[in-house]
Amino acid sequence: DIQMTQSPSSLSASVGDRVTITCRASQGIGNSVAWYQQKPGKAPKFLLYATSTLESGVPSRFSGSGSGTDYTLTISSLQPEDFATYYCQQYYTTPPTFGGGTKVEIK
Amino acid sequence: QVQLQESGPGLVKPSETLSLTCSVSGGSISGYYWTWIRQPPGKGLEWIGYIHDSGSTTYKPSLKSRVTISLDTSKNQFSLKVSSVTAADTAVYYCARTDMTFLRYAVDVWGQGTTVIVTS
Numbered sequence: 001d002i003q004m005t006q007s008p009s010s011l012s013a014s015v016g017d018r019v020t021i022t023c024r025a026s027q028g029i030g031n032s033v034a035w036y037q038q039k040p041g042k043a044p045k046f047l048l049y050a051t052s053t054l055e056s057g058v059p060s061r062f063s064g065s066g067s068g069t070d071y072t073l074t075i076s077s078l079q080p081e082d083f084a085t086y087y088c089q090q091y092y093t094t095p096p097t098f099g100g101g102t103k104v105e106i107k
Numbered sequence: 108q109v110q111l112q113e114s115g116p117g118l119v120k121p122s123e124t125l126s127l128t129c130s131v132s133g134g135s136i137s138g139y140y141w142t143w144i145r146q147p148p149g150k151g152l153e154w155i156g157y158i159h160d161s162g163s164t165t166y167k168p169s170l171k172s173r174v175t176i177s178l179d180t181s182k183n184q185f186s187l188k189v190s191s192v193t194a195a196d197t198a199v200y201y202c203a204r205t206d207m208t209f210l211r212y213a214v215d216v217w218g219q220g221t222t223v224i225v226t227s
Binding site: 001032034036042043044045046049050053055087089091094095096097098099100101 | 151152153154156165166167168169201203210211212213214215217218219220
């Protein structure tokens with residue numbers, strides 16, 4: 001299975017901050033990366049796929065980039081509703097695998 | 108607006124079979140991959156497998172010998188069975204829809220999740 005290593009595992013930030021979360025794959029995954037947001041006690045919410053294609057209805061402050069083995073999710077200006085845990089997922093090979101998650105907390 | 112709802116026992120004894128059902132409402136089963144994902148307490152997400160509306164299945168290799176996913180199109184439901192469960196199978200189990208049409212990959216609809224605890 002492809003390992004997805006997310007960093008940091010947690011971070012503290014303030015409203016308005018720019019936040020970047022990184023995911024490194026154990027091998028090249030050809031831009032086949034999706035990102036999800038999960039709030040406590042809730043199911044994950046799909047944010048984007050193919051590294052940078054935003055799901056309809058997801059605010060444009062979310063963006064993704066990367067290539068090869070390294071991918072990032074950026075929140076350009078953190079909003080109160082963005083405090084959550086974020087997961088990357090590769091779907092380049094089966095089984096799809098998730099990163100360990102990054103918890104974004106209020107500073 | 109497709110909605111998913113998991114149902115099934117919240118407690119399962121070790122060595123027995125975990126059985127969950129996901130009811131799909133507000134949309135068609137056709138054209139999608141109906142997926143199970145789980146999340147152990149305080150941990151990350153683990154993909155278990157999916158079934159296409161054609162009936163073809165794909166499972167996580169390490170779980171394949173214990174997992175069966177089936178589809179009942181007449182009831183708009185799909186199901187998960189995990190045999191020979193241990194404490195390591197304790198988790199919140201999510202059913203979800205994976206959309207892989209037109210170069211898109213999106214686990215875009217999720218159930219609310221159901222907690223399954225393996226305990227004697």
